[in-house]
Amino acid sequence: MLARPLRPLAASLALIALVAGGVNAGIIVSRGTGSDALPAKGEGSVRVMTWNTAGSATSPDEIARTAVAMEADVVTLPETTIETGEKVAVAMRTLGHRMWAYHTQYGAHGWDASSTTVLISPIWAPIR
Numbered sequence: 001m002l003a004r005p006l007r008p009l010a011a012s013l014a015l016i017a018l019v020a021g022g023v024n025a026g027i028i029v030s031r032g033t034g035s036d037a038l039p040a041k042g043e044g045s046v047r048v049m050t051w052n053t054a055g056s057a058t059s060p061d062e063i064a065r066t067a068v069a070m071e072a073d074v075v076t077l078p079e080t081t082i083e084t085g086e087k088v089a090v091a092m093r094t095l096g097h098r099m100w101a102y103h104t105q106y107g108a109h110g111w112d113a114s115s116t117t118v119l120i121s122p123i124w125a126p127i128r
Contacts, residue, residue: 041071050076053084055113060084064091067099067119075099075119085117098122 041047049072053063067075067088077085082103089099099119107114 038070046073047071048074048076050078052078053080055079055081056084060087061091063088064095068092068095068097071097072119073121073123077117077119079113079115080117081105081115082117085119088117089119092119 038047047070049067049070051058051063051066063075063077075088077088080088082101082105085101085103089101092099099121102118102120103115105115
């Protein structure tokens with residue numbers, strides 16, 4: 001706003017930025033800032049966890065521990081191969097939380113990024 005010819009434009013942009021910031025702050029306050037606690041799991045509820053593990057950047061044991069701690073019924077793992085998904089399912093089984101592993105991959109190049117693995121609790125798995 002230092003240059004006189006640009007003052008109206010700069011003032012308009014500043015006003016828009018202030019209004020947008022205020023609206024954003026209002027949305028954050030109305031939705032809450034979050035907490036570390038998960039809501040209570042009801043009798044008919046299904047807890048879904050999704051985690052983009054960036055391929056092999058996250059160990060199967062860490063994924064399994066997190067999923068068990070969250071009491072997840074369905075775990076979706078984009079960019080995760082079936083081999084890793086099976087290791088996660090085995091690790092979850094040893095932690096007392098059985099899962100079935102399903103997998104899809106597009107393309108024949110074998111990249112982790114083209115794979116998605118879904119783990120489903122046998123309670124919620126589709127009947128074949």
